[in-house]
Amino acid sequence: MILKVAIFTVAVLAVAYTIRRWHRRELSSGIAVFWSLFWFVVVVFIWMPRASDAFAARIGIGRGIDAAMYLGFLVVFYLFFRVSVKLERLERHITRVVRHLALKDAKRPHPSSSIATGQTSEHSLHGPH
Amino acid sequence: MNIWIVVPAFNEAAVLGPVLGALRKRCPNVVVVDDASNDETDQVAVRQGVSVVTHLINRGQGAALKTGIDYALSQGAEAIVTFDADGQHRVEDIDALLQPLLLGSYDVSLGSRFLGNAFAIPPFRRIILRLAVVFTRIFSRVHVTDTHNGLRAFTRAAALKIRISQDRMEHASEILDEITIHHLRYREVPVTIAYTAHSRRKGQGNSALFKIAAKYLFHRISRL
Numbered sequence: 581m582i583l584k585v586a587i588f589t590v591a592v593l594a595v596a597y598t599i600r601r602w603h604r605r606e607l608s609s610g611i612a613v614f615w616s617l618f619w620f621v622v623v624v625f626i627w628m629p630r631a632s633d634a635f636a637a638r639i640g641i642g643r644g645i646d647a648a649m650y651l652g653f654l655v656v657f658y659l660f661f662r663v664s665v666k667l668e669r670l671e672r673h674i675t676r677v678v679r680h681l682a683l684k685d686a687k688r689p690h691p692s693s694s695i696a697t698g699q700t701s702e703h704s705l706h707g708p709h
Numbered sequence: 710m711n712i713w714i715v716v717p718a719f720n721e722a723a724v725l726g727p728v729l730g731a732l733r734k735r736c737p738n739v740v741v742v743d744d745a746s747n748d749e750t751d752q753v754a755v756r757q758g759v760s761v762v763t764h765l766i767n768r769g770q771g772a773a774l775k776t777g778i779d780y781a782l783s784q785g786a787e788a789i790v791t792f793d794a795d796g797q798h799r800v801e802d803i804d805a806l807l808q809p810l811l812l813g814s815y816d817v818s819l820g821s822r823f824l825g826n827a828f829a830i831p832p833f834r835r836i837i838l839r840l841a842v843v844f845t846r847i848f849s850r851v852h853v854t855d856t857h858n859g860l861r862a863f864t865r866a867a868a869l870k871i872r873i874s875q876d877r878m879e880h881a882s883e884i885l886d887e888i889t890i891h892h893l894r895y896r897e898v899p900v901t902i903a904y905t906a907h908s909r910r911k912g913q914g915n916s917a918l919f920k921i922a923a924k925y926l927f928h929r930i931s932r933l
Contacts, residue, residue, distance in 0.1 A: 687761040
């Protein structure tokens with residue numbers, strides 16, 4: 581019973597926090613709905629375990645808690661994939677900025693540089709004769 | 710023809726001087742892309758009288774290559790050669806690499822150590838690179854004998870089409886993908902790769918190639 585109350589309290593606080601962030605436009609509507617639904621489902625499964633067993637039976641898994649675990653793993657892996665994709669995009673954006681700055685400050689050799697022994701076209705790469 | 714040689718470099722101050730000296734004797738247009746080295750790589754390059762482009766933050770060889778290619782294109786390059794800074798490549802192979810492009814028959818030339826020579830290649834590395842060939846044939850649908858050779862040449866048109874978005878070593882597989890996507894005519898050319906103590910110390914470990922494959926596959930999946 582204590583666990584049920586504790587989880588219910590956490591869920592209420594989490595939903596309140598989600599709504600507050602959505603209200604401040606720090607969270608999109610889609611994400612706010614997702615997390616609110618998530619905590620609602622958690623509370624339903626905790627307070628009505630038979631409902632979770634019925635749901636699990638419908639999707640071909642034995643117990644409600646097992647179904648919750650499998651679905652939880654799926655959700656976590658999906659979110660991990662989404663975060664990884666966003667990180668990759670961020671890395672590419674950083675590279676674009678670094679490249680832009682690098683090209684802007686490119687150092688060109690002094691025209692009088694004689695490292696190539698002052699040779700000109702004889703030692704340039706030729707095309708076919 | 711306005712030919713540019715792109716040399717991505719990271720902490721290669723110890724060996725870069727002679728490499729650039731040899732390159733400059735064959736081609737006046739050389740650009741070193743210093744990928745935020747901790748040593749004097751950029752200063753060595755400046756002293757050798759080549760163009761130098763410096764990344765403020767280390768981004769990887771793929772990113773450095775793309776920066777160098779962009780620079781060369783901005784300078785009007787009609788053909789671009791990519792060349793490693795660690796002394797593994799031979800300047801003498803550049804002419805053979807460019808020949809198919811100069812004749813107009815191909816858009817991309819790819820160096821192959823397995824058609825040429827690979828001196829002192831560690832045995833397990835040879836096996837890993839052969840596996841990479843199989844991997845590439847499956848995923849990039851490109852039939853090459855050497856998938857991770859930094860000695861390549863592109864025409865200007867090919868360089869403009871090829872998109873390198875992978876910053877690290879996965880760029881090698883991405884370039885092969887781009888060849889397929891844009892139906893570019895490519896040819897492999899025998900080249901010599903000399904494994905030195907320096908290049909072996911600095912190079913990718915064999916296990917890194919599996920990580921490269923995993924990152925490449927992740928990139929492909931995320932593009933679906």
